[in-house]
Amino acid sequence: MDRLRRSTLSLGLLIAVLGLATGPVLATPQETITVASTTSTEQSGLFKDLLPKFTLASGIAVKVVALGTGQALDAARRGDADVALVHDTTAEEKFVSEGWSTKRYPVMYNDFVLVGPKDDPAGAAGASVVEALRKIAAAKAPFVSRGDRSGTHTAELRYWNETGLDLGAVRGDWYKDVGQGMGPALNTASASNAYLLTDRGTWLSFKNRGDLKILVEGDKRLFNQYGVMLVNPEKHPHVKAKAGQAFIDWLVSTPGQNAIAAYRIGGEQLFFPNAGAR
Amino acid sequence: MLQTLQETLSRLAALDPAVIAIAGLSLRVSFSAVGLGTLLGVPLGALVAVSQFPGRRLVVGLLNAAMGLPPVVIGLVLYLILSRSGPFGGLGLLFTPSAMIAAQTVLVVPLIAALTRQIVADAQDYLGEQLSSLGLNGAQRAAILIFDTRFSLVTALLAAFGRAISEIGAVLVVGGNIDGHTRTMTTAISLETQKGDLPLALALGVVLIAVVIAVSAVASLLRSYAMRAYG
Numbered sequence: 001m002d003r004l005r006r007s008t009l010s011l012g013l014l015i016a017v018l019g020l021a022t023g024p025v026l027a028t029p030q031e032t033i034t035v036a037s038t039t040s041t042e043q044s045g046l047f048k049d050l051l052p053k054f055t056l057a058s059g060i061a062v063k064v065v066a067l068g069t070g071q072a073l074d075a076a077r078r079g080d081a082d083v084a085l086v087h088d089t090t091a092e093e094k095f096v097s098e099g100w101s102t103k104r105y106p107v108m109y110n111d112f113v114l115v116g117p118k119d120d121p122a123g124a125a126g127a128s129v130v131e132a133l134r135k136i137a138a139a140k141a142p143f144v145s146r147g148d149r150s151g152t153h154t155a156e157l158r159y160w161n162e163t164g165l166d167l168g169a170v171r172g173d174w175y176k177d178v179g180q181g182m183g184p185a186l187n188t189a190s191a192s193n194a195y196l197l198t199d200r201g202t203w204l205s206f207k208n209r210g211d212l213k214i215l216v217e218g219d220k221r222l223f224n225q226y227g228v229m230l231v232n233p234e235k236h237p238h239v240k241a242k243a244g245q246a247f248i249d250w251l252v253s254t255p256g257q258n259a260i261a262a263y264r265i266g267g268e269q270l271f272f273p274n275a276g277a278r
Numbered sequence: 279m280l281q282t283l284q285e286t287l288s289r290l291a292a293l294d295p296a297v298i299a300i301a302g303l304s305l306r307v308s309f310s311a312v313g314l315g316t317l318l319g320v321p322l323g324a325l326v327a328v329s330q331f332p333g334r335r336l337v338v339g340l341l342n343a344a345m346g347l348p349p350v351v352i353g354l355v356l357y358l359i360l361s362r363s364g365p366f367g368g369l370g371l372l373f374t375p376s377a378m379i380a381a382q383t384v385l386v387v388p389l390i391a392a393l394t395r396q397i398v399a400d401a402q403d404y405l406g407e408q409l410s411s412l413g414l415n416g417a418q419r420a421a422i423l424i425f426d427t428r429f430s431l432v433t434a435l436l437a438a439f440g441r442a443i444s445e446i447g448a449v450l451v452v453g454g455n456i457d458g459h460t461r462t463m464t465t466a467i468s469l470e471t472q473k474g475d476l477p478l479a480l481a482l483g484v485v486l487i488a489v490v491i492a493v494s495a496v497a498s499l500l501r502s503y504a505m506r507a508y509g
Binding site: 034039042043047048063064065066078079080180181182183184186187190205206207208209236238 | 361362363367368370372373454455456457459460469471472473474475476
């Protein structure tokens with residue numbers, strides 16, 4: 001009798017716990033899509049501003065998983081996201097040519113800036129980004145790299161490549177490869193007074209700047225294009241193609257583009273819509 | 279440092295409802311994981327304690343070692359299993375609270391089982407002769423010893439809860455730290471640290487510690503009340 005009561009009790013407990021665990025999943029009838037995106041869009045606060053507007057217009061909720069561009073595209077390849085919104089045009093075109101998506105839509109751009117200590121020991125201020133990197137390497141001034149296959153990291157490697165220097169040969173203790181998102185990399189640079197390449201959006205919303213300031217900006221190489229792609233439902237049948245496409249269509253529509261342009265921090269515009277671009 | 283602390287205090291006063299929701303999710307995930315972990319781990323640990331079988335010492339050794347499983351590795355393995363390209367991808371559980379509960383359950387089961395085994399084994403050493411005179415089978419002995427050590431087991435469950443609610447590796451990987459959906463106290467603290475908003479991160483940390491202390495205090499009170507009433 002006692003044992004019967006105990007097992008009934010534990011069964012009840014089990015059901016209660018499972019109910020607790022699955023309740024909220026069942027209690028969201030609203031359609032939800034998952035977007036794999038980059039740390040820069042999340043940490044700059046853009047999504048927090050943008051997504052409620054889309055949800056209001058469409059009734060579709062958006063869950064954003066913020067990863068580096070490389071990781072975000074990998075998650076999309078595995079079918080763990082419906083849409084990818086990233087910033088590495090070469091990698092995006094490869095994603096499409098491999099058949100993981102049927103079309104890439106340009107959405108917006110912002111730019112990269114090179115930040116560094118106010119006293120600028122390498123004398124990088126005002127130079128072109130490529131020249132600035134040469135000076136930093138020559139001075140062996142501390143430099144922080146994302147090192148995480150993100151869009152910002154691939155851009156940094158592209159600029160190093162343009163310097164004509166062999167990064168593998170010249171790098172030493174001064175080159176710190178942190179392997180983390182934009183925020184942690186900025187924290188590291190701020191704590192060690194190092195130079196680093198960051199997107200302007202994350203920089204503007206970053207609060208722990210210490211002695212860092214922008215040293216190089218406006219170089220046209222620093223242009224940073226974002227693109228959005230629906231994961232190909234032929235590769236992953238569970239992809240919510242209709243809702244995902246609705247999100248993409250909204251982003252490139254006039255209301256979506258206006259919402260992107262309207263997002264500001266301290267009066268400064270972070271992202272510039274350019275859905276008509278290549 | 280002082281300035282950060284000062285700002286932390288002012289941020290604490292201004293914490294918005296979103297923080298309450300995040301704390302609620304943390305509690306829900308970790309309570310569910312400890313609940314499931316109790317149902318699996320306590321009987322498992324007690325049965326290992328009272329049974330004799332070949333390889334028992336190896337099992338005990340594995341249980342004890344598994345207490346140190348790194349959360350981020352558990353998260354990664356679960357990620358690969360629950361990913362759409364993984365064996366259980368069809369469930370669509372990745373990036374949901376359920377996936378986080380599953381990961382934390384895997385995290386706490388060895389801890390609960392190993393501590394239960396130790397507590398029950400000690401009680402058995404103490405009561406062994408009386409028990410063997412009753413002629414009970416293994417499951418009955420385990421049930422009696424679990425009942426007998428229930429107040430000590432509360433401490434084991436608290437340890438498991440502490441491990442679950444404070445970990446970040448597993449929930450970050452399988453949950454994805456999605457705003458309003460799978461963001462917990464630990465992933466929120468990490469995110470605010472990444473954004474360089476150290477006062478807000480610290481304020482969230484204070485809330486998390488307060489929650490842990492409150493849960494532990496309530497458990498101790500219930501335990502001492504129950505000991506007086508039924509002990």
